[in-house]
Amino acid sequence: MRQSSETRKWTEAARGEADHDALLFARLPTDFGPVRVGDAEFKAALSRMVLDMPLRVASSAPERRGGGWMPGTGGSGGEAWQAELTRSYMRHCEQRGTPGDCFTRLEDGPFLQEDDKRSIAMALAVGPALEGVDAEVRAMLDPTRVLATLSISITAYMALVAAPDPVLTKGVAAGAALLLWGYLGFEFFDLIRAYRRLSEEAARATTFAELREAGERFGRVIGPNSVRILVLVGTAAVGETAALVSKAPKLPGFEQASRTIEFNTGWSLMDAAVGAERVIVSMPEGTLRAVLPMTAVAMTARGGGDKSSGGGSGTPKEGRVLPNGHRAFKSFDDFKDFMGPAGEGKQWHHIVEQRNVNVERFGSEAIHNTENVIAVDKAKHDAISAFYSSKDPQAGGMVVREWLRTQSYEKQRAFGLMVLRQFGVAP
Structure with a gap:
């Protein structure tokens, strides 16, 4: 993939800039293929990261506050299918060897709500990818608790990215979105479309079988490679931005993703992900835009810069204009x-x-x-x-x-x- 003339001019104009507080507004390219992450390297990386992942603290007991609700005592009419769905969910947890509310989705009431169903569908989608986590890690941590934390985290980030006309402001959500873009390229929008379908199907589901089918379809549509990337980025993003900064560069395939982004844009993927002020996603147009700090321009691009080229070293009075520069x-x-x-x-x-x-x-x-x-x-x-x-x-x-x-x-x-x-x- 050759760097576009527009991006090349933008990068050349940014070379030698001393104003590190400046911001650049740019349309991000997506015309490159995804990084391929093998199963073995995925499992090794995930085993390392989950040991440092902050897990949700929640009781697995099914008893409910304020009335001692127990599965199987749901009402009639509209609550009948909700009660049966909840019983099926509890049976799934028991079959996993973790009886009770294993995905911590019943903390706010006796029935599963729409966001609960989405998280469960996501857990069912990415769960198979976690089955090969190192045996020593499985002995130290409850795999179901890990899966619950991951599914809640991934669902929260994807809900933001896949919202109608989303604008992600500075923080871990914007950083995770840019990492997914760097890893997935043109498959980034395939992931969003697949999540939107999962979200809609999970919201409509009235049986656990329908939730399972929604999750399994999501995994089939995006494929095992994208599932691995989603899980890796989601795991790195659990917690604050600092966690993303420390974990992302250690992800398998990160160097390849970084080289691809730098070659196509002249930017540092990590600096862009951590420093992005805003990320604007437009699904109908299939475009991704971001407000990035000038420091996101990669060192290799800055290092050979000539201040007399591109933007030059003129003053504002001289009308210095960055050619196609997206200077913000x-x-x-x-x-x-x-x-x-x-x-x-x-x-x-x-x-x-x-x-x-x-x-x-x-x-x-x-x-x-x-x-x-x-x-x-x-x-x-x-x-x-x-x-x-x-x-x-x-x-x-x-x-x-x-x-x-x-x-x-x-x-x-x-x-x-x-x-x-x-x-x-x-x-």
Whole structure:
């Protein structure tokens, strides 16, 4: 996979930069294949990591507080299938040799709720991958408790990544998403689609057999390699960001994933995962964008940099522009201080509008950057602004910008580019 010209220019422009507080807004490539993790190296790595994994502390006793509920005493009507589902779940736990609420899913009531069913389906999906964990580890830790912790953690992260138009802010969830991207490449979106199906099927399930089928289908759809990667990243991400920092570089295949990302983007995968301010996932468009620190540019890219190339060493007064640079700013004022005036008879125009709702949702760096803000003739800029303030059938009869605020970042950008073409600003 050859580094795209756009990414190459962006990387070259970043070389030699001294401003480590600067942020870069970039569309992440996904046109590369996944890292392959073998079964043996997976089991060895997992055995090492689970010893340091903080496990949930929960009782496995089935008795319920405030009424002494026991499985099998559920009511009639709508509760009948819930009671039977819960009994089936308890039988599954007993068959595993861990009778009771083995996945700690009944802590908030006598019946399994939607999020409980998703976690159980996920446990059933990834459970087979954990069966080969080292015997010494199995003797020290309860494998079912490990599986419960992992399934809850993975489900929580996947629910964030697979939410409609998700925007993941700085932290372990954004870091886990970028690690999954680095490992999976074009299969990243296959994983999200598979999880969405699991989530929907688990929510509808009324029997344990349906939960089992949802979990097993998930494993079949993404395949054993992606299951291993999901479990490895999920295990590394249990806990705080510090756990991700210490464990991720030791994962099997991490060096290969890092080399692939660095070759295609010029970024350090670990610096990107740990330092990402925001990650914006758009499933309909199949795109992934991130606000990254300048320090995410890999040392190999910075090391040979020439300050006279790309961005150069000019000052803001000289109008230093990073070619296709996706250089991001904390505010529009900062952008204008760096870029200067738009030009005689021109005004700066945001393709994705700079409304407060967009800034709060996507982050200021996603709005005030050199990809999203362009110079437009003043008369055309006024006409475009008037159009956005009008009602239009394409917006369902709503005011255009009010309708637009409900759309994903990619849809807003695609719409903004279409408007620029319609008003003769872009070809």
